Amino acid sequence: MPPLLILLLIAGAACTAAASGDGCRAGCPLALAAYYFSAESNLTFVASLFNFPDYAALLPYNPDITDPNYIVTGVRVRVPFRCSCLALPADPAPTFLAGSVPYALSRGETYGGVAAEFANLTTAAWMEAANRYPADKLPASGTINATVNCSCGDKSVSPRYGLFLTYPLWDGETLASAAEQYGFSSPAQMDLLRRYNPGMDGVSGKGIVFIPVK
Numbered sequence: 001m002p003p004l005l006i007l008l009l010i011a012g013a014a015c016t017a018a019a020s021g022d023g024c025r026a027g028c029p030l031a032l033a034a035y036y037f038s039a040e041s042n043l044t045f046v047a048s049l050f051n052f053p054d055y056a057a058l059l060p061y062n063p064d065i066t067d068p069n070y071i072v073t074g075v076r077v078r079v080p081f082r083c084s085c086l087a088l089p090a091d092p093a094p095t096f097l098a099g100s101v102p103y104a105l106s107r108g109e110t111y112g113g114v115a116a117e118f119a120n121l122t123t124a125a126w127m128e129a130a131n132r133y134p135a136d137k138l139p140a141s142g143t144i145n146a147t148v149n150c151s152c153g154d155k156s157v158s159p160r161y162g163l164f165l166t167y168p169l170w171d172g173e174t175l176a177s178a179a180e181q182y183g184f185s186s187p188a189q190m191d192l193l194r195r196y197n198p199g200m201d202g203v204s205g206k207g208i209v210f211i212p213v214k
Contacts, residue, residue, distance in 0.1 A: 083150035
């Protein structure tokens with residue numbers, strides 16, 4: 001794969017925000033994914049998707065969940081994962097921050113279908129770039145990596161924040177609307193969020209943004 005195309009994939013895989021870790025040298029032990037809880041979801045499925053033995057592992061990161069058997073559609077369930085400094089199989093020179101979640105394929109599955117299982121935390125194009133199988137040559141069985149971009153913070157922006165939530169924007173959502181859910185709404189706070197998410201201000205309904213969380 002040509003180096004220019006690799007760089008474009010890194011920058012565009014989940015819109016501009018995905019490029020925040022370009023040129024990384026190390027990751028961080030913890031990041032969180034905001035998994036969009038659909039009508040078909042349940043905590044057992046979400047936990048198994050990220051290779052946890054059961055949903056109890058998710059509960060410490062979701063103190064607002066009082067009844068694990070009843071979660072409102074549209075709620076964002078926080079899922080912990082390790083944020084590593086990775087490279088693409090075709091060219092190890094460009095590096096980026098992401099979590100690589102092993103996923104066992106079944107016959108007939110596609111990158112697009114797997115990305116849908118992960119509720120837009122990754123995309124078909126990004127998964128194809130981050131795996132060694134072309135989209136039209138996925139094996140009937142085997143393991144691929146669902147690559148979820150993440151952030152470990154940026155000391156040049158602020159040394160106060162080190163834990164970030166990878167938040168996919170769904171229809172009608174923007175950086176501002178996502179940030180407000182987590183207590184970021186003042187002009188100073190929004191300026192901080194824009195610096196963590198260059199190019200994402202004004203984008204609606206697509207891509208991912210990174211939100212500092214506790």
